[in-house]
Amino acid sequence: MKETNQHNEAEKELSPQKKEVVIRAKGIKKSFGKKQVLKDISFDLKKGENIVVLGKSGQGKSVTIQCVVGMLQPDGGSLEVFGEDITTMDDDELKQLRIKIGFLFQGGALYDSMTVRDNLEFPLTRVLKLKDQKEINKKVEGVLDAVGLLDAIDKMPSDLSGGMRKRVGLARTLIVNPEIMLYDEPTTGLDPITSREISELINRLQRKYEISSVIITHDMECARITADRILVMDDGKYIAEGSYKELEKSDNEMVRSFFNVSA
Amino acid sequence: MEAQQELSGWRKWLEGMGDYVLFFTRFFRNIFTGGFEWSEFVRQCYEIGYRSMMLVGITSFIMGLVLILQLRPSLVDLGAESMLPKTLSVALVREIGPVITAIICAGKIASSIGAELGSMKVTEQIDAMEVSGANPVQYLVVTRILATSFMIPLLTVIGDAIGLFGGFLALNFTDSISFSLYFNKCIASLDFSDLLPAVAKTVLFGFAVGFVGCYKGYHSDKGTESVGIAANSAVVTASLWIFIIDAIAVQITSLLFYK
Numbered sequence: 215m216k217e218t219n220q221h222n223e224a225e226k227e228l229s230p231q232k233k234e235v236v237i238r239a240k241g242i243k244k245s246f247g248k249k250q251v252l253k254d255i256s257f258d259l260k261k262g263e264n265i266v267v268l269g270k271s272g273q274g275k276s277v278t279i280q281c282v283v284g285m286l287q288p289d290g291g292s293l294e295v296f297g298e299d300i301t302t303m304d305d306d307e308l309k310q311l312r313i314k315i316g317f318l319f320q321g322g323a324l325y326d327s328m329t330v331r332d333n334l335e336f337p338l339t340r341v342l343k344l345k346d347q348k349e350i351n352k353k354v355e356g357v358l359d360a361v362g363l364l365d366a367i368d369k370m371p372s373d374l375s376g377g378m379r380k381r382v383g384l385a386r387t388l389i390v391n392p393e394i395m396l397y398d399e400p401t402t403g404l405d406p407i408t409s410r411e412i413s414e415l416i417n418r419l420q421r422k423y424e425i426s427s428v429i430i431t432h433d434m435e436c437a438r439i440t441a442d443r444i445l446v447m448d449d450g451k452y453i454a455e456g457s458y459k460e461l462e463k464s465d466n467e468m469v470r471s472f473f474n475v476s477a
Numbered sequence: 478m479e480a481q482q483e484l485s486g487w488r489k490w491l492e493g494m495g496d497y498v499l500f501f502t503r504f505f506r507n508i509f510t511g512g513f514e515w516s517e518f519v520r521q522c523y524e525i526g527y528r529s530m531m532l533v534g535i536t537s538f539i540m541g542l543v544l545i546l547q548l549r550p551s552l553v554d555l556g557a558e559s560m561l562p563k564t565l566s567v568a569l570v571r572e573i574g575p576v577i578t579a580i581i582c583a584g585k586i587a588s589s590i591g592a593e594l595g596s597m598k599v600t601e602q603i604d605a606m607e608v609s610g611a612n613p614v615q616y617l618v619v620t621r622i623l624a625t626s627f628m629i630p631l632l633t634v635i636g637d638a639i640g641l642f643g644g645f646l647a648l649n650f651t652d653s654i655s656f657s658l659y660f661n662k663c664i665a666s667l668d669f670s671d672l673l674p675a676v677a678k679t680v681l682f683g684f685a686v687g688f689v690g691c692y693k694g695y696h697s698d699k700g701t702e703s704v705g706i707a708a709n710s711a712v713v714t715a716s717l718w719i720f721i722i723d724a725i726a727v728q729i730t731s732l733l734f735y736k
Contacts, residue, residue, distance in 0.1 A: 283608045312610040323605035325597075340512070340611040383605075390609070 234261040236394055236426050237282060241291035244277055251277050253450035255291070259394070259426050264417075266429045266437045268472055269447030275430040278447075279396040282428070283317050284308045295394070313341055316392035316425075320399045322383030324371040330382050331367050334358065337390050357385045360422065361415060377408035381415070388419060395420075395427040401436045413439040434472060446472070500692050504622060507615045518620040525586050525621075526628035530635065532585060533578050537636035540577055541569060541643030549651065558652070562659050563666035565644045570667055574637040575675050576723055579682035582629050583715035587690035590621055591711030594694025595704040603695065618691045625687030630679040670734035678726040685718040 237259035244252040251274035259265055269275045280286045281293060284300055293300045295311060303311065324333050334354045338344045344353075358364045361381040371379060380400060387395065400416065401409035413436040420427055420440075429440055437444055438458050446454040446461065446469050454461060454469045462473050544565055552558055594617060597603050606613040645659045690711045697707035 285604060285608060309610050312608055315608070317605070317608045319601045319605055321600060323601040325602055325605075326600070336606075337609050337611060340616070341609055343512075387609070 235259065236261050236296055237428070238294040239278075239282075239291065240293075242278070242281060242288045242293055243290035244274070244281060244286065244288050251450055252281075252288070255450070255452065257445055257452065257455075259428060261393075261426050262420075262424055264420060264427045264429060264440050264442045266431060266441035266444045267447055268432060268434075268437060268444055270432070273447050274450055275447055276398050279317070279398060279428055279430060282394075282396060283312060283315055313390060314393045316387035316390070316395045318380070318383055318387055318395065318397045318400055320402055321376075322371075322379035324374075324379055324382055324386070326371045328371075329367075330358070330363070330369050330371070330374075333371070333382060334386050334389055337386060341390055353389055357389045358382075360388070360419065361385045377404050377412065380404070380412055384412075384415070384419070388423060391423065393425065395425045397427060397429040397431075399431055399433075400429065401431060401433045406435070409433060409436060410439070412436075416440050432472075496696065497692065500618075500695070501688070503614050504618055504688070504691075507612065507619050508623070510612075510615070512612070512615060514616050514620050517616060518624055521620050521624035522628055525582075525624050526631060529582060529585055529628075529632060533581055533632045533636045534639045536577060536581055537569075537574065537640035538643040540573060541565065541640030541645075542647040544568065544573070544640075545644040545647035546650075549648075561648060562644070562654075562662035566641060566663035566666050567671060569640045569644070570637050571671050571675050572723075572727075574640055575633050575679045575682060576719065578633040578636045579629060579679065579686065579719045580716055582625070582632065582683070582686050583689075583719060584712055586625060587686045587693075587711040587715040588708040590625075590687065590690030591693040591697075592704055592708040594691060595697035595707035598695065598697050599699055599701060599704055618695065621691055622684060622687035625690075626680050626683040629683030629686060630676050633679045634676070670730075674726065674730040674734065678722060678730075681722045681726065682719050685722060686715045689715040689718060 235258045237257075239258075240256050242252050242255040243250065255274075255278055257265065267275050267278065277286060281288050282295060282300070284303065288301060296314065298307075298311070300308070300311065324330075325336065328336065331354055334357065335350055338350050338353060344350050354367070355364060358367055361384055363378060363381050363385065366374060366378060366382065371382070374382065384400075395416075397416065401412050404412065413433075416427065416429065416436075417440055419425065427440070429436065431437055441458055444454075444456060444458060444461050445452045446466075448468050454464055454466055456464070461469055464470055464473075545561060548561060548564055549558070552560055552564065594603070597617070603613050603617070606616065641660070641663050645654070645656060648654050648659065693707045693711040693714065697703040
């Protein structure tokens with residue numbers, strides 16, 4: 215036992231990255247009108263970690279990550295990203311922070327008046343302000359290759375399937391090398407095979423780009439493949455936390471219901 | 478209960494006005510911040526200007542033609558048939574041309590901007606731009622509002638010329654007048670005080686069309702039906718603003734030029 219503890223200590227000292235917290239939320243509250251959606255949300259996301267947030271629809275899972283990226287302002291609590299309180303940031307600070315955070319929307323949110331190439335060039339020219347067309351082309355082709363869609367480079371979003379749109383959306387987010395990825399139901403509306411491909415892609419990209427991720431989903435297969443840690447949300451609070459295997463054996467009825475449906 | 482409802486109505490109205498002011502401030506601030514989207518501005522000028530030219534041209538041609546046919550009997554009764562080119566040109570250039578062009582553009586352009594930005598909002602494209610650290614106001618709003626403010630005056634000038642040509646054809650249905658005599662009479666009857674205020678107010682009409690279209694689309698709710706509501710509301714509000722601006726512009730022009 216002592217030996218194991220010593221081994222763990224050594225491992226922590228050898229890989230300080232594992233300890234670094236990139237998102238720290240404490241007691242976040244958020245209401246829309248009279249409805250309190252987030253009642254008391256607290257979690258830490260460590261560097262290189264994948265957190266999956268499970269919960270029924272309308273429980274405020276997406277609201278949580280919208281607060282993280284500054285799309286919504288929490289009513290209470292504190293929310294630190296890379297050690298800085300996001301609730302007190304001005305527009306310019308928020309803009310700088312957002313460059314480090316990627317957000318994959320449910321439908322991909324591709325700009326439908328632009329080709330795939332233009333969609334990917336957009337953040338490079340507008341956010342990173344790149345001018346060299348050779349460098350831009352190299353980045354666009356590289357990231358499209360990583361998501362396996364190099365052939366679709368000149369297609370319009372309307373010519374792509376749901377899974378392809380999500381992959382391109384993911385490529386557009388990854389092209390600016392974010393340190394944190396927020397996935398809003400990445401597999402919703404996809405067939406099981408494509409869902410699995412997307413989940414495996416999330417893992418592959420996490421390893422390749424060393425990204426920390428928060429994945430909002432109610433797809434248990436996606437949770438099983440991607441999660442280092444799972445948070446289960448109910449009635450605006452987290453009711454359980456643990457690995458997939460730990461939660462699978464949980465006594466909590468609500469938690470078990472997710473796994474039972476999956477089984 | 479009724480008083481509470483009335484209070485909440487006023488509150489909503491005031492909040493709406495506040496949103497308009499904030500949106501205007503964001504637009505104005507973004508004109509002067511770096512990174513103007515020239516290529517998008519040119520694309521919008523093409524979409525808004527060139528693609529509306531046929532519609533504005535046909536409408537203006539018919540307006541010129543109809544006005545002459547309607548005016549002719551009255552002026553013939555007064556023995557003032559020779560005043561037809563002057564009457565048409567003054568009416569067309571000062572009032573009918575700018576207002577008709579702006580109303581057509583409100584129907585065609587404000588609705589299309591409202592629907593386009595509305596559907597971008599519904600499909601989270603605007604949110605995606607915002608969270609990526611790009612500036613959606615710079616790319617989507619500034620370019621569209623400046624393009625309408627620039628292209629609607631141009632469309633009006635072209636529409637006026639086509640309307641005068643329509644009037645020339647209408648005059649030749651019953652009378653015979655040469656092209657050069659007709660246009661000389663038209664041009665001679667127009668003054669600097671006719672052209673400048675007319676063009677100046679079309680810039681404001683263009684601004685109203687672009688601003689209202691962008692505001693309604695950018696602030697549409699998240700639902701498919703809200704795209705239709707945004708488009709419809711953009712047309713109605715822009716048309717109303719065109720008449721309000723026209724009423725104010727006429728008062729100012731009268732004070733400054735027609736004492």
